[in-house]
Amino acid sequence: MSDPSKPHNNKAWFLVLPVVASVAFTAIIPLVIVVNYSVQDIFGPGNRVFVGGEWFRNILNDSSIRDSFWRTIRFSLQVLAIQIPLGIAIGLAMPKRGWRASMALVLMALPLLIPFNVVGTIWQIFARADIGLGGYVVNDLLGITYNYSQNPRDAWFTVLLMDTWHWTPLVALLVYAGLRSIPDAYYRAATIDGARRLAIFRYIELPRLRGVLTIAVLLRFMDSFMIYTEPFVLTGGGPGNTTNFLSISLTKIAIGQFDLGRAAAYSLVYFFFIQLFCFIFYTAMKRQEV
Amino acid sequence: MAEIRLDGVRHRYGRSDDALKGIDLTWEDGGAYALLGPSGCGKTTMLNIISGLLTPTEGRILFDGVDVTGASTVERNIAQVFQFPVLYESMTVEQNMRFPLRNRGIDKREAQARAEEVAELLEIGHLLKERAKGLSADAKQLVSLSRALVRRDVSAILFDEPLTVIDPQKKWTLRQALKRVHSELNHTLVYVTHDQTEALTFADTVVVMDQGEVVQKGTPDELFERPAHTFVGNFIGSPGMNFIDCAVRGGVVGFGGVDLLRLPSSVSPDHEPGDVIGIRPDFVRCAPLDRSGPAGLEAEVGAVRDIGTAHLVELLVGDAGLVARIPPGEHVPSGRCTVLMDGDDVHFFRHGVRVEGSSSVVGTGGAR
Amino acid sequence: MRPSHVNAMRRTWLLVYVVALMLPIAWMALMSLRPNQDILGSFTWWPENFSLDNYRTIFTDASWYTGYLNSIQYTLLNMVLSLAVALPAAYAFSRYRFLGDNHLFFWLLTNRMAPAAVFLLPVFQLYQNVGLFDTPLAVALAHMLFNVPLAVWILEGFMSSVPRSIDETALIDGYRFPRFFLRVFLPLIRSGVGVAAFFCFMFSWVELLLARTLTSVNAKPIAVTMTRTVSASGLDWGLLTAAGTLTLIPGALVIWFVRKHIAKGFALGRV
Numbered sequence: 001m002s003d004p005s006k007p008h009n010n011k012a013w014f015l016v017l018p019v020v021a022s023v024a025f026t027a028i029i030p031l032v033i034v035v036n037y038s039v040q041d042i043f044g045p046g047n048r049v050f051v052g053g054e055w056f057r058n059i060l061n062d063s064s065i066r067d068s069f070w071r072t073i074r075f076s077l078q079v080l081a082i083q084i085p086l087g088i089a090i091g092l093a094m095p096k097r098g099w100r101a102s103m104a105l106v107l108m109a110l111p112l113l114i115p116f117n118v119v120g121t122i123w124q125i126f127a128r129a130d131i132g133l134g135g136y137v138v139n140d141l142l143g144i145t146y147n148y149s150q151n152p153r154d155a156w157f158t159v160l161l162m163d164t165w166h167w168t169p170l171v172a173l174l175v176y177a178g179l180r181s182i183p184d185a186y187y188r189a190a191t192i193d194g195a196r197r198l199a200i201f202r203y204i205e206l207p208r209l210r211g212v213l214t215i216a217v218l219l220r221f222m223d224s225f226m227i228y229t230e231p232f233v234l235t236g237g238g239p240g241n242t243t244n245f246l247s248i249s250l251t252k253i254a255i256g257q258f259d260l261g262r263a264a265a266y267s268l269v270y271f272f273f274i275q276l277f278c279f280i281f282y283t284a285m286k287r288q289e290v
Numbered sequence: 291m292a293e294i295r296l297d298g299v300r301h302r303y304g305r306s307d308d309a310l311k312g313i314d315l316t317w318e319d320g321g322a323y324a325l326l327g328p329s330g331c332g333k334t335t336m337l338n339i340i341s342g343l344l345t346p347t348e349g350r351i352l353f354d355g356v357d358v359t360g361a362s363t364v365e366r367n368i369a370q371v372f373q374f375p376v377l378y379e380s381m382t383v384e385q386n387m388r389f390p391l392r393n394r395g396i397d398k399r400e401a402q403a404r405a406e407e408v409a410e411l412l413e414i415g416h417l418l419k420e421r422a423k424g425l426s427a428d429a430k431q432l433v434s435l436s437r438a439l440v441r442r443d444v445s446a447i448l449f450d451e452p453l454t455v456i457d458p459q460k461k462w463t464l465r466q467a468l469k470r471v472h473s474e475l476n477h478t479l480v481y482v483t484h485d486q487t488e489a490l491t492f493a494d495t496v497v498v499m500d501q502g503e504v505v506q507k508g509t510p511d512e513l514f515e516r517p518a519h520t521f522v523g524n525f526i527g528s529p530g531m532n533f534i535d536c537a538v539r540g541g542v543v544g545f546g547g548v549d550l551l552r553l554p555s556s557v558s559p560d561h562e563p564g565d566v567i568g569i570r571p572d573f574v575r576c577a578p579l580d581r582s583g584p585a586g587l588e589a590e591v592g593a594v595r596d597i598g599t600a601h602l603v604e605l606l607v608g609d610a611g612l613v614a615r616i617p618p619g620e621h622v623p624s625g626r627c628t629v630l631m632d633g634d635d636v637h638f639f640r641h642g643v644r645v646e647g648s649s650s651v652v653g654t655g656g657a658r
Numbered sequence: 659m660r661p662s663h664v665n666a667m668r669r670t671w672l673l674v675y676v677v678a679l680m681l682p683i684a685w686m687a688l689m690s691l692r693p694n695q696d697i698l699g700s701f702t703w704w705p706e707n708f709s710l711d712n713y714r715t716i717f718t719d720a721s722w723y724t725g726y727l728n729s730i731q732y733t734l735l736n737m738v739l740s741l742a743v744a745l746p747a748a749y750a751f752s753r754y755r756f757l758g759d760n761h762l763f764f765w766l767l768t769n770r771m772a773p774a775a776v777f778l779l780p781v782f783q784l785y786q787n788v789g790l791f792d793t794p795l796a797v798a799l800a801h802m803l804f805n806v807p808l809a810v811w812i813l814e815g816f817m818s819s820v821p822r823s824i825d826e827t828a829l830i831d832g833y834r835f836p837r838f839f840l841r842v843f844l845p846l847i848r849s850g851v852g853v854a855a856f857f858c859f860m861f862s863w864v865e866l867l868l869a870r871t872l873t874s875v876n877a878k879p880i881a882v883t884m885t886r887t888v889s890a891s892g893l894d895w896g897l898l899t900a901a902g903t904l905t906l907i908p909g910a911l912v913i914w915f916v917r918k919h920i921a922k923g924f925a926l927g928r929v
Contacts, residue, residue, distance in 0.1 A: 008756065022799075027803055122683060125899060222771045271776050
């Protein structure tokens with residue numbers, strides 16, 4: 001990207017024009033509409049009042065939204081704390097080549113290609129105490145009372161487990177690909193230098209995985225921060241508000257209550273945080289490249 | 291430091307042909323060796339067998355007489371410099387140099403002292419505190435080398451085409467550093483390359499390999515003056531040796547009606563298919579036609595190429611083609627000329643192998 | 659030369675993980691082979707009476723199978739559109755510097771991170787106003803929100819690994835730009851195109867929120883058919899699991915075809 005030897009040519013804009021046009025249609029226009037909503041109170045078609053920053057004040061002072069925010073942050077951090085190390089451990093264990101590698105690759109990519117609501121359904125079925133294998137084993141064989149639709153702790157745990165099941169393969173595949181791009185000579189040199197397994201990981205593999213791990217952290221943080229469908233199907237945000245993440249609560253206000261102005265202001269605040277995180281990550285990445 | 295001996299080493303990858311075809315070879319202690327050969331001749335395989343990254347299909351490897359065939363790289367205490375620089379990029383140069391010592395439990399102060407010593411030898415003392423990641427390719431390669439040198443007791447240092455990624459201008463500096471290292475520390479060095487200039491300038495002894503076999507082991511001069519094999523004659527020198535079909539009758543080798551060599555009595559005195567004579571372009575002389583020379587070596591002069599350090603002249607004697615290398619300042623022929631060869635510079639090859647003990651027939655070219 | 663017991667441990671650990679990964683999926687697949695009453699009856703490890711009735715229902719009932727056709731339709735449409743606009747842009751980013759290039763690139767990337775929930779309301783209104791509501795094209799366009807930035811990002815990585823001298827040589831040889839791009843350049847980055855297409859497919863196939871918002875009857879995706887059937891007919895687990903199992907097949911097929919290239923795509927760190 002930032003190769004300074006590239007020729008400067010503003011005609012290149014013609015080549016990016018289709019992208020700009022398509023993203024304008026899918027992102028800018030909707031965003032303008034959101035901004036427009038966010039400063040009005042909308043009661044129905046043709047019946048709206050300009051309220052200025054009222055909705056924003058309302059959102060920022062809403063304790064349940066604030067709870068959702070911290071809940072989502074907590075979820076995202078837990079996701080990172082579990083999935084990144086786990087993904088590294090799996091990536092390291094994957095065979096480098098041969099049919100086993102292909103097999104592992106295909107099986108591990110499978111959860112990534114399941115529609116989000118089906119992921120929810122799979123876990124709903126799997127974790128239910130009456131018909132689910134997981135729920136049955138925990139309740140009846142291990143004798144631990146477990147019910148994700150009633151017990152808040154169980155619900156949180158199940159959503160976290162589901163997300164780990166769903167997305168750790170992504171981290172593992174990134175790590176695997178990163179490992180594959182390390183030339184053999186590095187391992188040989190380390191052997192010759194008398195490095196033990198842990199030192200090889202620490203001084204050869206980890207530094208060379210930095211790029212893919214940054215991406216993994218970025219993607220996992222952002223996507224878990226926006227999580228909607230899987231917990232919606234599994235718990236619907238409950239029990240109580242236990243798994244009421246930002247996207248779920250936003251959708252409830254927007255579609256459930258059809259509170260357009262408030263939902264729009266909510267969207268913008270939400271979007272602002274996403275942009276902020278993105279910017280922090282992007283800056284950190286750029287600094288790393290130098 | 292150690293003497294390394296390969297004893298009947300044979301290696302095969304999977305079901306393919308032998309990559310190494312039964313090699314017996316000794317690398318003497320403290321020698322600077324080059325292992326030279328075209329791509330795919332088996333030199334990297336040989337290197338990996340010495341370093342212990344590969345276990346040969348057959349045969350033994352002895353370090354100072356001790357069988358290490360099954361020993362690991364660490365146990366053999368080998369150091370290696372790779373084709374492209376291999377560094378621990380998250381460390382500084384100094385940490386890189388201390389890493390092999392640290393892994394062997396050598397204490398920090400001593401490691402530090404050795405790092406500084408080696409850095410001085412390689413003239414990279416000013417880089418010690420720098421991040422390894424930001425260095426230029428040649429500096430990186432020096433640091434890779436320094437990691438090999440901090441361990442004073444290594445059995446041998448192996449170089450796997452270490453100058454491949456280095457700019458031509460910097461190659462010279464690195465080669466100088468290697469020579470300095472060898473003269474001061476006296477390690478056994480094995481330098482793998484496909485570039486004859488690198489091999490000939492670096493090594494005391496050059497081992498030439500082709501198709502999984504060692505075809506000759508000798509000093510650079512020996513390889514140049516008495517190639518044991520047509521392959522060596524061709525591969526060493528630029529351009530390579532001239533090979534011409536010849537006549538063999540009654541133990542005398544002739545070309546163009548002129549007798550050149552008398553064969554030793556140990557070989558058959560009659561012509562066999564594939565008999566050739568070889569002569570270096572450097573030793574082919576041209577004289578004006580009117581000069582009274584021996585008959586039959588009259589040549590037609592073909593293309594002349596100026597390669598800066600000399601002129602390369604293509605000559606056609608009968609239907610045999612030759613190249614002569616005319617040093618600067620000497621007359622470059624044109625049209626037709628007489629070709630002069632000294633029997634001492636002419637070698638006879640039977641089945642591709644040089645026949646030792648041929649003697650020059652007096653009065654052939656005679657005009658040296 | 660690692661000790662063999664370390665290798666054995668690694669293999670076992672991976673095996674355990676993969677089995678754990680497959681377990682919930684296998685459970686769903688098993689359940690789809692049982693009639694609903696049977697499922698609700700009592701817990702069994704292994705179904706006693708197998709039946710393909712659930713699948714038969716899905717393949718014969720138009721309200722079910724059209725869901726699949728709709729999903730595949732907008733997914734493919736999205737893939738083609740995303741690649742078509744992303745290819746020239748990626749080329750521009752990899753070959754030239756131009757006014758605001760870095761900012762534009764960053765802005766594109768932030769769209770990959772935009773939560774779909776934020777766009778629900780306006781997107782609904784927008785597509786209704788332009789008359790695209792409830793068409794596959796609407797969903798395909800909406801999914802371009804995150805797939806176009808992604809495709810640009812992946813393709814830019816692959817293109818930058820092709821030396822610029824190739825472009826120059828081809829243009830000196832008298833290739834016109836469009837011909838050069840299609841005949842010379844595109845074949846060089848075809849694995850990149852494959853990887854980008856794979857990820858476009860993936861993210862469009864799995865998305866539900868926008869797809870649900872932008873469709874009602876005619877273009878309803880299978881995922882939505884599933885959620886609606888659940889609420890309407892009071893949980894028919896057999897049917898639901900059969901439908902869910904069927905949604906795995908296109909994904910599995912696609913992974914199988916691109917498995918060789920996937921590692922490379924991931925290696926660029928661009929997903």
